[in-house]
Amino acid sequence: MAVSLLPLLLGVLHVLGILPMDGLLRLDDQIYDARLRWTMPATLDERVVIVDIDEQSLAEVGQWPWPRNRVAELVDTLFDRHQIALLGMDTVFAEPDASTGLPQLERLAREDLKDLPAYSAALTRLRQGLDHDRQLADALRGRPVVMGFYFSNESGGRRSGALPEPVLRRSDLGGRTLRATQWTGYGANLPGLAAAAPLAGFFNAVPGDDGMVRSLPLLAELDGAYYESLSLAMFRTITGMPTVEPRYPPQPPVGDRYDLAHSIALRKEGGTLEIPVDDRLAVLVPFRGPGGPQGGAFRYVSASDVLANRVAPEVLRDRIVLLGTTAPGLLDLRATPVGEAYPGVETHANVLTALMDGRMIARPDYAAGYELVVLLVAGLVLAFGLPQLGAAGAVGLSLAVFAAVAGLNTWLYLGHGLALPMAGTLVMAGLTFVINMSYGYLVESRAKRELAQLFGTYVPPELVDEMVRDPDSYSMEASTRELTVLFCDMRGFTAIAETMPPTGLQALLNTVFSRLTRVIRQHRGTIDKYMGDCVMAFWGAPVETRGHAALAVLTALDMAAEIAAINRERAAVHLPDIGVGIGLNTGDMCVGDMGSDVRRSYTVVGDAVNLGARLEGLTRVYGVDVVASESTRRQAPDFVWQELDRVRVKGKAQAVAIHTPLCAADQLTPELSDELKEWEQALKAWRQQNWDRCLAHLEKLQRKNAKKVLYRLYAERVVSMRVEPPPPDWDGSTAFDTK
Incomplete structure (x- = not known):
């Protein structure tokens, strides 16, 4: 009996956080993932359409980022020709558009040609046509558009662009806790674009420890201010801009955990909608399908087809449109429970439609209490019941406990949208059964020996020692x-x-x-x-x-x-x-x-x-x-x-x-730092096809480091390029046809 209670004790310690087991957390994630895949509706939601910057668009329009006048043309086409209801942009325009050469022309007006009034007058006449950023701002102004931006925690906290107004500030909380994901930097849209379309939301996802994106934060914190996600900003736009308020459990017993917000309330005249969130103010993404143009959950329309008027107006009329990308080279594909290369823009579409339908999946704040109760009931039934039964009865009782735990959990998920843990209980039940049948030690010993035999010739002995501590995790x-x-x-x-x-x-x-x-x-x-x-x-x-x-x-x-x-x-x-x-x-x-x-x-x-x-x-x-x-x-x-x-x-x-x-970061010398900066300039000039400037930098580098093959190689390449210039579509890369 005492031995049978050991798995129960371990399970309780895990639930209470005294002895957390990462394997159980991963198993809970895997169970959740499998159930999510089995229960996806996989039906087309007509309300949201994704305008896709896909491979076809990149081939027809050009590599991203496109000139802003083309983006402005796309925005105008969506609103004027297709009469869409709302545009959300899963993109960010953080840098000025320099494709027309306007910054260089303005620099000449300030410096070399500042004494030529005719030049300044001509530039004034041309500026409006050359200022693509202003054209995009004009296209956005006065229209229902939600811009996108991102947060980062890069070293140095780099910040660019203009953030929207936060929906909450720490001073609004009355001293209570709001544990949102915290960031130190951001990449937001140019101030002119932000002024033209002031509503914006971040599109960061926060992957789990296994790299899977299962949830999206609704709010994130920067410098004591809380900003809303892209999907929440779009939902608030279509529902009349309700105010955002955190909601807390009723005044508790003692303990800080009760000071955590359990939901986000959207309040306006006529009612309040509460959105359940986890302790990071994130919501589970209720995926509708496997993702992508062939996934069947949302209609995808190529951005190039919209620009070329190959899309019938009724396809997009009165629809909510999300502008995003599925092109692999643009790095917006994410690993999710329903697909290893899931379009990031579609995660926002899933959350948006779930908010519209009020069908969010919640991990409630009482999840640990629920798991503890189920664990104790199941563990005590097995601990007291199994010693009284024979082999067949023990198998039957164990299967009955498994079925009851899984059935209750599934009913709460399907009927009430509650994602509750059960891996700890299932594992505890399994361990109790194995120990009671006297197989635990033999199975474990055999697994360790087999593991050492399988992997001993491949990996260092110290890694084999780590593996045999938990042999079931390796195969x-x-x-x-x-x-x-x-x-x-x-x-x-x-x-x-x-x-x-x-x-x-x-x-x-x-x-x-x-x-x-x-x-x-x-x-x-x-x-x-x-x-x-x-x-x-x-x-x-x-x-x-x-x-x-x-x-x-x-x-x-x-x-x-x-x-x-x-x-x-x-x-x-x-x-x-x-x-x-x-x-x-x-x-x-x-x-x-x-x-x-x-x-x-x-x-x-x-x-x-x-x-x-x-x-x-x-x-x-x-x-x-x-x-x-x-x-x-x-x-x-x-x-x-x-x-x-x-x-x-x-x-x-x-x-x-x-x-x-070259070396560890702490071994960088001033001389090497200067050499690398010179090399960056040479490489930049090489890709800009500025052969004279490139060669000048390379000559300096060869004087510093005459033996370096790399610098001689590029000097020879410059000579070759002068003799035979590259084709117009050359992107600065080198092709190698041999293995």
Whole structure:
């Protein structure tokens, strides 16, 4: 009996927060996700239409951002021709439109040509036609438009543009708590646009620990002021702009938790609507379908079709329109429970229509109390009932408890829109059954032994030790997750191999691989395979590792340093140097046990893996030891990076930025900082096709660092471009057709 109560005790400690278990929280999320997918209506909601800046629009109109006069034309067309009811913009216009050259013309009027009245007069006549930002502001003014903006917590708290008026201030709360997500920076619309369309909402999503977007905050805090989300701002617009008020539970027993707002009230004459929220003032997104133009939940119309008048007016007439994008290159696709590449704009559409229908899904503030009661009832029934029953009776009672817990939870979800936890209770019931049947210890021991056998040859021993503490969380089954992959190839190895006997070559390879493998394992890497003179490794599996990209970058730098140490040892005995080339990429990869019936291995595959291999090959071109993708650089900000180029590698249609890590951020010297600033100017001039300025910067760089291959490479490219200029659609990238 006492042993049977152990799972119940653990469950209670988890619910009370004394011993929280992340696995149960993840399981609750997975249960919620599965039920959400099963119960989606998957029917078309005609009230909201998404005008999509899709691949077709980018091909016909041009790359985003478009000139503002084109956006103004789109706005005018939507309101004048299609007579839409409301426009919400899941975009932000934070920078002035410089496509007409107006800023440069105005600078000339202020400086070089300031003494020419005729020039100033001509510029005054031309300004209205060249000022695309003003044209967009004129298109927005006086129309029902909700602009978009975003918050950020970037280092330095960068702020740009003009924020709308907040809907609440901390001083309005009377000293009570309002625990919204807090931000330090923002990117908002240009002041002229914000003045023309003063109502705006943020479009940030706050992913869960697993990267899934399940909820959207309705309010967010910046400097003691609370701003509304895009969907809430649109809903308030169509309902007559009710005031926003937080609602709290009745005056409690003692404890700060009762001071948390449990809902947001929209109040106006004639009534009040309460929207239940969680402790971050977020609402669960009631997804209607799998998302995207083919998802069937909302009608998608290409923005280029609207501009070209290929859309019948009745399709959009009196509709609420959201302007957003599904183009992969514009980075507004999010991982959600119903789709791994879900359009961000459609999450706002789901919340908006749910607010209109009053069908929100709520995680109530009493969720923990509910879970505790259900857990105690189910646990006590099993603890006292199972010892009295035989094997068949124990199975029957356990199944009955499972069915009762799941049935009650599902009824509350479907009938009352309550998303309540049950993973803790189900797991407790399962553990109680297993312990009572005397299988717990045997199963656990067998699982640990199998786990060590499966993974012991792939990962460092210390990671195996972590895995055997919770063996049920690991398996060889293939899954897709975000990982960082590393390819390391030895340069000049073929020439060295031709001068050595097989035994000497074997000894050299064993020495180099042993030392490089030691570096990889020190930084929690998983060895994938050795291929001739190449080693492949990855981070983030089988053990999930936060900061896996930074660990891989640190490993690459240490591997290059290890090769340098090996070369010093070889030089002491008059042997030639060994070079190294390392490619890094971070992205979604399929990881698991793969192969044939004869031979299998724990490995990673996918486009992101292939890109990492391609990047390793580029180290020779740019004369660096390490080439990393933009996704790796973004996730490893604590290093000093130098951008090398934008490239199109074989098998990838879109250009990717590539970088090389130079050192840790705290090792940056003033000389290196000056060199990198000079290089940024050279690269900017290169992409602007300003060959003279680019070459001038490169000459300065070569004087500072004459041995750097990168600077000689670009100097040679400039000479080639002068002889044979690039095509008109050149975007500054370099194509590589070989692997």
